[in-house]
């Protein structure tokens with residue numbers, strides 16, 4: 230992050246963030262949005278294999294919360310958490326290669342979209358589609374921190390819909406009784422596919438679920454990146470101090486369909502437009518930065534240009550990446566054996582068929 | 597009469613059964629106003645109202661368990677899984693509670709659990725599964741897996757009328773690709789009966805679901821290029837399995853290839869092979885062979901998915917091997 234000369238009054242900057250950090254938050258949100266816009270272009274050119282999932286309007290949730298973690302902390306993203314993954318060190322190149330099913334993508338073409346992770350270095354887990362499953366997994370990851378006396382914290386995201394799963398319930402309850410250093414973020418974006426939150430859960434506030442687990446629960450404005458950061462940081466600090474699990478409900482809005490194919494016919498007229506006009510997290514943050522925190526518009530434009538250049542370069546590189554070798558699909562199910570066998574009809578057929586190939590009279594075996 | 601897709605056939609069956617019997621109702625995620633992720637229930641909410649078309653929370657164990665309770669009380673629930681891959685979330689309820697209800701407690705469970713299954717669609721490991729074998733091993737569950745619109749409609753209607761729990765798999769690759777004019781009137785197809793999809797005399801392919809179409813394609817190619825006459829038996833129902841039809845085709849051609857899209861180890865092909873061994877061994881001129889998916893989670897990249905799943909060319913090769921045996 231380029232250092233800037235003009236320094237805003239630090240008293241005004243919340244949660245102990247520096248001016249550079251404020252700009253960094255902007256950079257991650259812009260990168261998230263620009264990268265997704267690029268993916269839309271690639272999707273329309275049919276270069277994206279499979280579905281495309283957007284987090285338009287939810288960038289503050291993803292970025293602000295992930296920014297509260299240290300490098301050694303483990304993050305478990307969901308499908309709207311591209312921004313969180315970028316903050317944690319995932320690169321646009323990795324994301325583009327994943328979406329394009331390239332052989333040098335993080336999963337070597339085995340898994341799709343942002344279903345990938347890195348538990349060795351950058352510390353984020355690869356999600357699976359089955360909603361809620363990562364909550365108990367993160368209970369176990371954070372249990373390992375507690376058992377080993379490590380000062381590390383875990384953060385797991387779920388959508389409003391995923392709070393209805395059995396896995397969510399069992400996982401958060403387990404983490405709660407074990408006082409695991411875990412933060413559970415419920416991104417309440419109003420819809421689970423077409424289902425509004427009120428049909429998902431009879432409680433008015435998902436944060437209230439915390440009471441049933443005997444853990445702390447808070448609700449905050451997820452479209453305010455600084456607020457998302459602040460409440461998550463508090464929960465992360467509590468977890469690191471040994472204070473156990475916190476459920477954080479971040480209020481936001483899903484402006485795009487469940488995936489690119491979804492036309493959102495179920496959304497009341499004007500709702501999306503209202504959120505776009507009045508509550509876009511990037512617009513709001515730009516207003517705060519240029520107003521309250523004395524950032525010049527030109528500084529933000531420079532960051533926008535940097536993001537565009539980075540996404541352009543990553544796109545070029547991803548396009549040049551090769552597709553996987555077919556047989557690579559057989560490897561890695563077990564540590565030992567390292568690869569599943571090629572089945573007989575592929576492997577041995579050449580020999581077996583060649584021996585008898587094209588016998589005269591085929592078709593007359595039964596006379 | 598107009599041709600309909602397999603997807604439309606499913607929708608027709610649901611609507612006709614809801615019309616016929618007021619105890620029939622639907623539950624699932626996003627099946628109401630949205631009409632389901634694949635639009636299988638499109639229009640049902642408008643026609644039958646919220647009382648009978650229920651959008652559920654993302655709680656597969658919850659609504660499938662609830663279906664069992666409602667079924668005990670005389671209702672006939674039809675549950676949609678958004679993708680059949682999520683049936684695993686309700687595995688406990690289905691295999692422990694539902695499957696044993698009649699046997700241990702004399703409680704009927706007339707319910708259907710249906711949803712889009714199968715690969716060849718670049719869906720990756722969690723939107724491509726074929727979970728039939730996981731349930732074949734549990735006595736108490738019926739399993740239906742049609743390959744044509746006409747069978748989908750007729751079998752779904754039979755499944756809804758059946759007095760036990762029926763798992764009904766709808767191959768999403770076939771949803772919009774296969775079209776057919778449906779028989780008029782109250783068209784039902786009996787559960788437990790296979791169908792000869794193509795007559796032949798040299799060799800039989802026993803299969804179901806999407807690989808029926810791959811097998812038919814292979815059979816045509818083999819007839820054209822090799823002069824082989826290949827019979828294709830579409831099982832349609834996997835539990836109960838149509839032993840008579842299996843034995844009949846073995847006796848007719850004496851050579852059998854079993855083809856399915858699910859992974860080979862522990863797949864249904866093993867059960868079919870064992871039955872042939874027990875019921876018709878003397879009629880075989882060659883070992884029964886299987887063409888099925890490689891034993892790995894289904895990968896997403898086209899090159900990988902195409903390699904892992906059985907293709908028409910594999911069936912052609914395997915048939916040539918068997919024919920020459």
Ligand SMILES: Cc1ncc(C[n+]2csc(CCOP(=O)(O)OP(=O)(O)O)c2C)c(N)n1
Nearest residue numbers: 309358359360388389390391420421422682
């Ligand atoms: C156990 C399970 N059931 C169903 C689905 C299908 N599905 C995928 S995303 C989705 C909606 C998720 O809504 P939410 O958790 O609120 O997250 P959002 O998409 O709004 O971010 C559904 C039903 C799934 N992935 N997992």
